[in-house]
Amino acid sequence: MQAVSLFFSFLLFLLATSYGEAFTRNDFPEDFLFGAATSAYQWEGAVDEDGRTPSVWDTFSHSYNRGNGDIACDGYHKYKEDVKLMAEMGLEAFRFSISWTRLIPNGRGPINPKGLWFYKNLIKELLTHGIEPHVTLYHYDLPQALEDEYGGWINRKIIEDFTAFADVCFREFGDDVKLWTTINEATIFAIASYSDGYAPPGHCSPTTFFNCSTGNSSTEPYLAGHNMLLAHAYASKLYKLKYKSKQRGSIGLSIYAFGLTPYTNSKDDEIATQRAKDFLFGWMLKPLVFGDYPDEMKRVLGSRLPVFSEEESEKVKGSSDFVGIIHYTTVYVRNSRSKPSLLPSKQDFFTDMGAETIFMGNSTFFEWDSIPWGLESVLEYLKQSYNNPPIYILENGTPIKYGSTLQDTPRIEYIQAYIGAVLTAIKNGSDTRGYFVWSMIDVYELLSGYTYSYGMYHVNFSDPGLKRSPKLSASWYTGFLNGTVDVDPPAITPLESNISGFSSF
Ligand SMILES: *[C@@H]1O[C@H](CO)[C@@H](O)[C@H](O)[C@H]1NC(C)=O
Ligand SMILES: *[C@@H]1O[C@H](CO)[C@@H](O)[C@H](O)[C@H]1NC(C)=O
Ligand SMILES: *[C@@H]1O[C@H](CO)[C@@H](O)[C@H](O)[C@H]1NC(C)=O
Ligand SMILES: *[C@@H]1O[C@H](CO)[C@@H](O)[C@H](O)[C@H]1NC(C)=O
Ligand SMILES: *[C@@H]1O[C@H](CO)[C@@H](O)[C@H](O)[C@H]1NC(C)=O
Ligand SMILES: *[C@@H]1O[C@H](CO)[C@@H](O)[C@H](O)[C@H]1NC(C)=O
Ligand SMILES: *[C@@H]1O[C@H](CO)[C@@H](O)[C@H](O)[C@H]1NC(C)=O
Numbered sequence: 001m002q003a004v005s006l007f008f009s010f011l012l013f014l015l016a017t018s019y020g021e022a023f024t025r026n027d028f029p030e031d032f033l034f035g036a037a038t039s040a041y042q043w044e045g046a047v048d049e050d051g052r053t054p055s056v057w058d059t060f061s062h063s064y065n066r067g068n069g070d071i072a073c074d075g076y077h078k079y080k081e082d083v084k085l086m087a088e089m090g091l092e093a094f095r096f097s098i099s100w101t102r103l104i105p106n107g108r109g110p111i112n113p114k115g116l117w118f119y120k121n122l123i124k125e126l127l128t129h130g131i132e133p134h135v136t137l138y139h140y141d142l143p144q145a146l147e148d149e150y151g152g153w154i155n156r157k158i159i160e161d162f163t164a165f166a167d168v169c170f171r172e173f174g175d176d177v178k179l180w181t182t183i184n185e186a187t188i189f190a191i192a193s194y195s196d197g198y199a200p201p202g203h204c205s206p207t208t209f210f211n212c213s214t215g216n217s218s219t220e221p222y223l224a225g226h227n228m229l230l231a232h233a234y235a236s237k238l239y240k241l242k243y244k245s246k247q248r249g250s251i252g253l254s255i256y257a258f259g260l261t262p263y264t265n266s267k268d269d270e271i272a273t274q275r276a277k278d279f280l281f282g283w284m285l286k287p288l289v290f291g292d293y294p295d296e297m298k299r300v301l302g303s304r305l306p307v308f309s310e311e312e313s314e315k316v317k318g319s320s321d322f323v324g325i326i327h328y329t330t331v332y333v334r335n336s337r338s339k340p341s342l343l344p345s346k347q348d349f350f351t352d353m354g355a356e357t358i359f360m361g362n363s364t365f366f367e368w369d370s371i372p373w374g375l376e377s378v379l380e381y382l383k384q385s386y387n388n389p390p391i392y393i394l395e396n397g398t399p400i401k402y403g404s405t406l407q408d409t410p411r412i413e414y415i416q417a418y419i420g421a422v423l424t425a426i427k428n429g430s431d432t433r434g435y436f437v438w439s440m441i442d443v444y445e446l447l448s449g450y451t452y453s454y455g456m457y458h459v460n461f462s463d464p465g466l467k468r469s470p471k472l473s474a475s476w477y478t479g480f481l482n483g484t485v486d487v488d489p490p491a492i493t494p495l496e497s498n499i500s501g502f503s504s505f
Contacts, residue, residue, distance in 0.1 A: 023423055025483050032433055033132060034481055035093030036086070036440035036456060037395055039139035039184065041069045043443050044099060046076035050114035052102040055141035056152065060200035067449035073441055073459050074466050079122050081468070085457060086440065087129040089474050090481040094131050095394060095436045096122070097139035097184065100165055107143030108161055111168060123176050134179040134392070134436070136254075137166055137235070140189065140200055140446065147201050153224040154194070154203075159231045166235035170243045178249040180239070181394065182232040185326040187284055188256035190228065194220035195349035199446060207346045217348035219304050226306040229253075229287050229316050236319040254324025254394050255284050259374020263334035263358060272335035272355035277381065279353040289386045291317035300352055322390040322433070323382065327418075328397070330374025331357040366399055366452050370414045372421035379425035379432060390431045393422060395438035399452035402442065406458055411473045416480070416487045437477065441468065 025034070041047075041057045047070050048054075061068035075082060086094055100107060102115035126133050142152045150157045166182065183189065189199065195217040197204030203215025232253045239251050260276050262269035275296055278286075282294035291313040298305055308316065337354035350356065361369040375396070382389060398414040415437060426432055442455035450461055456474040460467045479485030 021420075022486050023420060024486050025481055027423060028426070029433075032435075033093040033134075033392075034435055034477075035091050035095055035132070035134065036089075036437040036477075037095035037134075038073075038075065038440050038443055039097040039136065039141075040099035040102070041072070041139070041141050042439075042445070043073050043075040043096065043441070044102075045070060045072040045074040049076065050102075050118075051105055051112040052099060052115065053105040054144040055099070055101050056144055056147050056201040057141045059144055059147075060202050061444075063202075066451075067444060069444040071466075072444045076118065078466065079118075080125055082441065083122070083125045083129055083131065085468060085470075085474075086126075086131055088478070089456065089470075090478045091131055091440070092481065093134055093179075093434065093436065094126055094440065095134040095136065095181075097136035097141075098169060099141055100138070101141070101143045101145075104143075104165055104168065106145035108146070108164065111172075116172060119173060123173055127176055132179070133177050134181070134394070134434075135169070135173065135177050136181040136184050136394075137169060138162070138182065139184040140193075142201065152201060153190075153227050154220050156227060156230075158227050159234055162231040163234045163238055167238055167242075170239055170247070174239075174243050174247040174249060178247070179392075180249060180251040181254050181324045181392075182235050182251065183228050183253055184324075185254055185256040185395075186225065186228045186232070187280060188326075190221045190225040191349045194224045205346060205348065217346065218352075221349050222301060222305050225283060226308075229284060230312060233312070233316040233319040236321075237315055250321035250390075252320045252322035252324050252390075252392070253284065253288060254326055254392075255281065256326045257281060257378050258357065259327070259330025259371060259378055260333050260357075261330060261374070261377070263332040266335075268335040268337075269333060272337070273333040276333045276353055276355045276357070277385075279349070281378075281381070281386075285323065285382070285386050287313070287316045288320045288323070289317070289389065300354070320389070322392055323386075324392050324394040325378065325382075326395040326438075327375050327378060327393060328395070329359070329363060329368040330371040330377075331359055334358055366448055368398065370398070370417050372417040375418055376421040376425045379422070379430040380428065383425075383428075383430050388429065388431050390433055392434040392436070393432065394434075394436050396435065397438040397454045399445075399448065399454050402451055402453045402461075403458070406469060406471045408471045408473045411454075411456075411471070412476045415473065415477070419480075420487060437473075 047058055098119055105112050123133050146152055146161060152158060192199035194203045197210035197212040202212050203220055204210055204212040205217040236251050260273055262273045278294040278296045286294045333355050336356045363369050396418050398411050400408055422432055422435055439454045441457040442453035442459040456471055458469045458471055
């Protein structure tokens with residue numbers, strides 16, 4: 001008996017160590033959460049209804065010709081319909097964000113009762129359908145009034161205003177919400193918004209590719225990042241002092257995490273890859289886990305990198321109960337240090353990092369190959385280098401040209417391969433506790449507007465009723481979650497070495 005079961009354990013071990021093992025929902029821990037996500041500006045619409053005031057994202061999208069979130073999916077009015085779709089899909093959790101200016105118009109002062117009711121009703125609707133809410137407090141939508149008043153995230157005043165906003169959310173919703181993310185993809189948020197300028201509020205130095213009206217790419221990303229870490233830490237501290245013993249939730253920061261792998265096997269590219277890990281993960285994770293920035297960043301940036309006081313360092317350290325991971329693809333890292341730039345002299349986050357990131361395979365800015373081992377390697381790296389923090393994968397998914405098909409088979413293949421990678425990482429000790437598909441439904445996208453979409457439900461944006469229709473991925477997810485779909489060994493095609501795109505992030 002003993003020998004036989006040992007033999008089977010060994011066999012299982014062999015199977016478990018390779019990709020392609022069949023799995024089901026039941027191979028994951030019971031309390032692991034599978035869900036899907038949206039965010040306020042991308043889903044709600046109703047931007048000037050019931051007392052909501054503009055955020056920097058409203059301003060930003062209206063200054064470019066690539067659509068806006070004025071109506072989006074009209075989730076503000078259609079939330080009951082959407083929660084019903086989520087329940088039909090079998091979602092265990094729904095991640096959404098709270099629009100700061102809907103709850104507290106202009107960012108500070110009295111609560112807007114209609115905003116409060118909207119979120120209370122949404123949360124109630126979710127709980128009635130057995131769906132766990134995961135709430136993000138900040139998803140690119142700073143009150144425009146605070147940007148105008150003092151420059152938003154580059155001013156320390158944001159810490160107090162953000163903490164006061166968080167306080168209202170914990171007090172009003174915390175009896176029902178157990179999972180809080182303070183700031184969405186804080187790393188790429190600081191980079192895209194303050195170094196490259198392609199996300200709101202669109203700051204960058206005048207020399208960079210995007211034509212920003214204000215900014216300084218060599219200082220602002222680090223300043224904004226610093227204030228984000230402090231705002232997160234103050235909100236987290238407040239939660240622990242005032243609410244946690246009663247509400248028993250957890251609170252985390254989320255970062256954007258590419259898989260990173262050296263472009264060649266040269267020593268230079270290997271070192272550049274480690275440097276990229278310090279800049280792209282360690283920048284936020286080292287303070288959260290160990291209380292200070294990575295040495296390499298301090299060395300490269302000198303006085304451009306803000307310094308934590310001892311008290312601040314103590315506050316930031318340990319302030320994240322979990323790490324939220326936003327993961328879409330894996331890129332090559334090529335050393336670019338000491339190579340003269342082709343562009344006119346610019347100093348920004350990526351020149352500081354001294355490495356360029358290059359898309360793999362057939363990937364371009366809007367479409368990419370499925371590279372599930374890249375997510376596994378991120379989870380493994382966090383386990384080994386950052387004390388194995390609890391992790392939620394808060395976004396993972398793949399864009400397909402909007403409206404091209406409801407038979408989104410490539411999305412199903414992508415999602416099941418990445419879920420498989422999460423399972424492999426868990427089996428090797430990663431403390432990953434949840435996985436959210438981006439996105440539950442087609443939404444207004446930050447980079448691609450309405451031209452590429454990620455939804456498991458299609459929205460007909462030309463239809464005045466914004467009709468929703470399930471894509472194949474929705475019924476696949478249903479089957480996976482109800483345990484009737486076994487994921488067959490996914491055919492993971494070996495990656496061709498083929499560069500077709502350069503990424504600026
Ligand atoms: C950015 O800030 C640095 C440090 O204050 C300064 O030296 C530099 O001139 C500024 N660059 C721009 C483009 O304003
Ligand atoms: C950038 O801004 C300048 C000054 O406002 C303007 O003349 C120029 O056309 C803009 N360039 C682009 C690419 O938008
Ligand atoms: C599994 O975890 C061990 C211990 O952390 C580590 O040494 C090993 O490299 C991991 N295996 C994979 C495939 O990542
Ligand atoms: C979307 O809605 C418009 C307007 O109602 C309709 O004409 C069109 O056929 C719809 N498209 C699809 C793909 O259903
Ligand atoms: C499971 O989901 C599938 C959709 O993929 C559905 O056809 C089936 O009826 C569901 N089974 C149960 C037991 O809910
Ligand atoms: C790249 O595209 C080609 C042609 O469409 C396809 O055959 C190949 O499998 C793709 N490579 C990857 C890694 O997806
Ligand atoms: C790389 O991909 C592009 C676009 O899919 C294709 O045209 C090209 O032939 C590929 N190159 C190599 C070396 O495979």
